[in-house]
Amino acid sequence: MSDLINKTSQFFSSGIIDLFIGYKKGRLGEGKPAFFTKPDQLSELIFDENCIVNLAVYLRKPELKKYSKIGILANFGTLRALLQLAAENQITDGQYLILTVADGKVLEFANLKAIEEYVANNLPKPNPERLALLKEIESKSREERWDFWTRELSSCIRCYACRAACPLCYCEQCLVECNQPQWVGVPPTGLGNLEWHIVRAMHLAGRCISCGECEAACPMEIPLGLLTQKLNMTIISNFGQIPGTKREPDYALSTFKVDDKENFIR
Amino acid sequence: MEYKLIKLEKIQEFINSLIATGKQVLAPKQKKEKVFFSLIHSFEEIAMDYIQTAFSAKSAVFPKCEELYTFEKNGKETILNNPQAPENDTIVFGMRPCDGAAFDYLATFFLKENPDYHFKMRYDNTIFVGLTCSSGDEFCFCSSVGISPSDTRGSDLMLTKTENGYYVEIITEKGKKLVEQFANFFEQIEQIDKTKYVANIQKRFDSSALKEKISGAFDWERWEETSLPCFGCGTCAFSCPTCTCFDIQDEANLLGGTRYRIWDTCALGIFTKHASGHNPREKQSERWRNRILHKFLYTDEQFGILSCVGCGRCIRNCPAELSIIEQVNAITEG
Amino acid sequence: MENMYLPYRMFIEKITEEAPLVRTYRLKFKNPADEEKFSFKAGQFGEYSIFGEGESTFCIASSPTRKGYIECTFRVAGRVTKALANCEEGDEIGFRGPYGNTFPIDDWKGKNLLFIAGGIGLPPLRCVIWNCLDLRENYRDITILYGARSVNDLVYKHELEEWNNRPDVNLFTTVDPGGETPNWKGKVGFVPAILKEVSPSSDNTIAAVCGPPIMIKLTLPVLFELGFKEENIFTTLENRMKCGIGKCGHCAVGPYYVCKDGPVITYKELKELPQEY
Ligand SMILES: Cc1cc2nc3c(=O)[nH]c(=O)nc-3n(C[C@H](O)[C@H](O)[C@H](O)COP(=O)(O)OP(=O)(O)OC[C@H]3O[C@@H](n4cnc5c(N)ncnc54)[C@H](O)[C@@H]3O)c2cc1C
Numbered sequence: 048m049s050d051l052i053n054k055t056s057q058f059f060s061s062g063i064i065d066l067f068i069g070y071k072k073g074r075l076g077e078g079k080p081a082f083f084t085k086p087d088q089l090s091e092l093i094f095d096e097n098c099i100v101n102l103a104v105y106l107r108k109p110e111l112k113k114y115s116k117i118g119i120l121a122n123f124g125t126l127r128a129l130l131q132l133a134a135e136n137q138i139t140d141g142q143y144l145i146l147t148v149a150d151g152k153v154l155e156f157a158n159l160k161a162i163e164e165y166v167a168n169n170l171p172k173p174n175p176e177r178l179a180l181l182k183e184i185e186s187k188s189r190e191e192r193w194d195f196w197t198r199e200l201s202s203c204i205r206c207y208a209c210r211a212a213c214p215l216c217y218c219e220q221c222l223v224e225c226n227q228p229q230w231v232g233v234p235p236t237g238l239g240n241l242e243w244h245i246v247r248a249m250h251l252a253g254r255c256i257s258c259g260e261c262e263a264a265c266p267m268e269i270p271l272g273l274l275t276q277k278l279n280m281t282i283i284s285n286f287g288q289i290p291g292t293k294r295e296p297d298y299a300l301s302t303f304k305v306d307d308k309e310n311f312i313r
Numbered sequence: 314m315e316y317k318l319i320k321l322e323k324i325q326e327f328i329n330s331l332i333a334t335g336k337q338v339l340a341p342k343q344k345k346e347k348v349f350f351s352l353i354h355s356f357e358e359i360a361m362d363y364i365q366t367a368f369s370a371k372s373a374v375f376p377k378c379e380e381l382y383t384f385e386k387n388g389k390e391t392i393l394n395n396p397q398a399p400e401n402d403t404i405v406f407g408m409r410p411c412d413g414a415a416f417d418y419l420a421t422f423f424l425k426e427n428p429d430y431h432f433k434m435r436y437d438n439t440i441f442v443g444l445t446c447s448s449g450d451e452f453c454f455c456s457s458v459g460i461s462p463s464d465t466r467g468s469d470l471m472l473t474k475t476e477n478g479y480y481v482e483i484i485t486e487k488g489k490k491l492v493e494q495f496a497n498f499f500e501q502i503e504q505i506d507k508t509k510y511v512a513n514i515q516k517r518f519d520s521s522a523l524k525e526k527i528s529g530a531f532d533w534e535r536w537e538e539t540s541l542p543c544f545g546c547g548t549c550a551f552s553c554p555t556c557t558c559f560d561i562q563d564e565a566n567l568l569g570g571t572r573y574r575i576w577d578t579c580a581l582g583i584f585t586k587h588a589s590g591h592n593p594r595e596k597q598s599e600r601w602r603n604r605i606l607h608k609f610l611y612t613d614e615q616f617g618i619l620s621c622v623g624c625g626r627c628i629r630n631c632p633a634e635l636s637i638i639e640q641v642n643a644i645t646e647g
Numbered sequence: 648m649e650n651m652y653l654p655y656r657m658f659i660e661k662i663t664e665e666a667p668l669v670r671t672y673r674l675k676f677k678n679p680a681d682e683e684k685f686s687f688k689a690g691q692f693g694e695y696s697i698f699g700e701g702e703s704t705f706c707i708a709s710s711p712t713r714k715g716y717i718e719c720t721f722r723v724a725g726r727v728t729k730a731l732a733n734c735e736e737g738d739e740i741g742f743r744g745p746y747g748n749t750f751p752i753d754d755w756k757g758k759n760l761l762f763i764a765g766g767i768g769l770p771p772l773r774c775v776i777w778n779c780l781d782l783r784e785n786y787r788d789i790t791i792l793y794g795a796r797s798v799n800d801l802v803y804k805h806e807l808e809e810w811n812n813r814p815d816v817n818l819f820t821t822v823d824p825g826g827e828t829p830n831w832k833g834k835v836g837f838v839p840a841i842l843k844e845v846s847p848s849s850d851n852t853i854a855a856v857c858g859p860p861i862m863i864k865l866t867l868p869v870l871f872e873l874g875f876k877e878e879n880i881f882t883t884l885e886n887r888m889k890c891g892i893g894k895c896g897h898c899a900v901g902p903y904y905v906c907k908d909g910p911v912i913t914y915k916e917l918k919e920l921p922q923e924y
């Protein structure tokens with residue numbers, strides 16, 4: 048940890064950064080997001096496998112505009128989010144100082160390409176428990192699946208915490224807030240909830256970097272990450288594209304190829 | 314005041330008879346990792362081992378989505394219909410004293426000025442059965458906001474678990490009626506000293522120091538710095554027992570529809586945004602400030618009541634782990 | 648107890664096209680009993696609804712002295728106003744109100760009145776202007792300064808003419824530079840500049856100002872220069888609203904609810920509020 052604190056502190060003193068987004072000890076000992084503006088605050092800085100919040104979500108905050116250069120301590124999900132954000136032209140190469148800690152060593156990424164390589168070499172296998180859960184749902188009949196999801200989604204209160212926590216839900220105006228026409232019903236009733244979750248999942252299909260923040264933020268314990276995960280798996284198996292691994296645009300659902308195997312698109 | 318005892322073995326029968334007579338019983342129930350107030354169908358469903366529910370029971374009187382009225386279109390005419398009052402009484406069973414105090418605040422807020430038809434309709438039909446806290450966690454701070462873990466405020470009946478069973482304080486007429494209706498579960502008993510059954514909840518901040526500082530706190534320079542981790546998910550408000558804000562929305566087809574009110578919160582950017590695009594609270598730090606000041610200053614000015622009851626939900630639920638306790642301490646420290 | 652959210656059923660008796668995307672509706676009660684029990688005062692507002700689309704907040708733009716109907720003037724801004732604009736004469740809409748506080752016109756007796764409005768800010772003042780004109784003997788000089796972006800954007804064109812022809816009203820109309828037409832007889836220039844030029848006396852005078860925030864911001868210094876006291880300058884606030892009755896929380900500015908403590912406010916009071924409007 049002292050290595051991390053020393054390095055970060057040097058970035059401050061040499062004027063490379065004026066804000067550092069990292070973690071400090073949270074309520075149960077896990078890391079909670081923390082913002083450091085002075086080197087003397089860094090004694091609280093921590094990083095370990097319990098630092099799970101995806102800090103990339105903060106980069107869109109207007110409050111951060113006043114800082115000239117921001118450093119960010121990225122866990123794996125954050126690195127993938129940064130790549131995906133770059134691929135979607137939301138951030139540029141070199142805009143942030145990006146650090147991570149691997150095998151006890153602080154890594155500073157020279158550029159997005161370096162992150163790309165790091166991510167490619169460390170991509171984890173999908174969590175077997177989640178896969179089993181997905182399999183279980185897939186094995187249900189249509190009617191059972193419908194019952195399962197209508198039951199789960201009926202408790203949704205439409206707080207949009209899932210959206211707020213997602214590093215890739217950055218639209219200035221979310222589709223659910225467009226009211227001319229009102230695409231998605233606002234009241235948290237059956238239909239509106241279903242529409243919202245379809246919209247959310249579809250807009251993240253092939254973009255979701257599987258950090259799990261949406262589900263973690265949901266106060267109602269809805270397993271909504273399963274929806275995006277399922278769509279992602281479909282995209283990966285059909286098009287071979289893994290979101291959050293490339294810094295250049297590479298997005299199946301907005302790519303047109305003359306030799307596409309589907310007729311309707313040609 | 315009258316006092317009763319429900320023997321431990323009788324409590325199950327009592328709850329089950331409430332259900333059997335058609336009462337809607339809302340009680341703490343486990344759902345995955347958390348405990349929520351839910352409609353229960355038998356005593357076994359009630360969760361016992363938890364500090365506080367993830368959400369309060371406010372939805373009993375202020376549901377997440379509620380019909381204001383319905384409309385039917387009949388040519389150029391429109392027929393408007395009032396919502397139906399719930400047919401059966403609702404019993405909120407096992408709410409914590411902080412939540413009881415919160416219902417007290419809600420009643421003041423909704424009924425004092427421009428009394429709210431929908432709230433009253435549900436409130437009048439709801440019986441609140443409180444349960445004394447025998448333990449707390451580091452996020453409980455009722456005692457810092459003038460509420461005790463055995464407070465009877467807002468409860469119709471107050472239960473305290475003792476070696477012999479549940480000690481019952483009959484607080485209101487409503488509570489008395491319920492006891493009379495189910496008299497065979499209750500035994501007569503003398504008043505007891507509850508102290509040894511009550512949790513000791515530490516003071517987490519100095520309320521008089523806060524009071525001094527809070528009136529000038531709007532211009533405090535650290536709002537932005539202290540709220541940076543907040544990403545505006547709104548969970549703090551949705552789970553808060555005293556947050557009352559709502560949106561009004563229609564759902565309709567060509568024949569008619571419903572005008573609903575649904576939970577909303579000042580934590581969200583569009584809450585104050587005008588159609589012109591102008592937003593009086595442009596930044597999350599301004600929204601966070603509004604939340605804190607609403608709880609600790611504005612409702613005090615309006616009704617003479619702090620509207621934070623110290624339940625700690627906003628802290629336990631915040632995905633970014635913001636803490637209202639830390640915030641208040643930061644304000645008092647200057 | 649009454650369901651405060653249930654609106655009165657009204658029908659649109661008359662539609663006036665005021666300016667591009669701005670219309671005035673004259674509304675009458677469908678149910679005579681509702682009309683009987685309804686009363687309001689200058690400065691109040693209501694929630695106008697299109698069932699299935701939602702509600703929108705507008706001031707009552709007609710004067711309480713004109714009985715039997717209310718009028719509203721609105722600009723198409725979003726979902727509800729768009730749906731409203733699609734209505735025709737005879738159509739039914741909902742109205743609930745009146746809500747909010749009022750201009751204290753009784754306290755203004757024996758004083759000079761100066762009304763300053765910009766663009767779509769005239770409707771709230773039109774209510775109080777007509778109210779005072781209908782009780783003309785109570786007040787001394789009445790001066791109205793009204794500006795819009797262009798001649799086409801002026802609302803209540805016929806009434807401006809009527810006021811212009813009245814000997815007991817001093818009316819100044821102005822349009823922004825470039826907004827004039829060849830036969831425009833009013834002034835050309837922004838409201839604060841014209842106010843400076845007209846330079847009305849602040850002696851025993853109440854000023855009421857309504858318009859876009861930028862206009863209000865630039866007009867206030869001119870009023871102070873003219874010697875107006877903060878407590879004699881009135882304006883109306885506009886915040887996003889939903890319930891109109893102090894419950895939904897949307898309109899709150901600190902402990903102040905625009906819908907029930909406002910919308911009418913003096914500059915003196917406004918200065919005390921947090922800047923959240
Ligand atoms: C006290 C008061 C008096 C007003 N008087 C007039 C008037 O006389 N004429 C006029 O044209 N406009 C007036 N407005 C502004 C008017 O209410 C909004 O322009 C209008 O509600 C937006 O229309 P919408 O519902 O079509 O927009 P949407 O964008 O579809 O709005 C959705 C919701 O947002 C709220 N909202 C959006 N913008 C505003 C806003 N600027 N102010 C308040 N609420 C908003 C409304 O509650 C509306 O239901 C007044 C506002 C207030 C608060």
Ligand code: SF4
Pocket residue numbers: 202203204205206207208209210264265266267268269271
């Ligand atoms: S966070 Fe949960 S409750 Fe909130 S909108 Fe998303 S799914 Fe619904």
Ligand code: SF4
Pocket residue numbers: 542543544545546547548549550580627630631632633634635
């Ligand atoms: S729960 Fe936390 S992150 Fe969400 S709005 Fe409240 S303070 Fe912000």
Ligand code: SF4
Pocket residue numbers: 549552553554555556608620621622623624625626627628637
């Ligand atoms: S503000 Fe937080 S601690 Fe206070 S009552 Fe609300 S949820 Fe509970």
Ligand code: SF4
Pocket residue numbers: 550555556557558577578579580603604605607608896
């Ligand atoms: S203004 Fe904010 S803090 Fe206050 S009740 Fe509404 S949502 Fe809760």
Ligand code: FES
Pocket residue numbers: 887888889890891892893894895896897898899904905906907
């Ligand atoms: S409009 Fe709902 S509180 Fe003012």
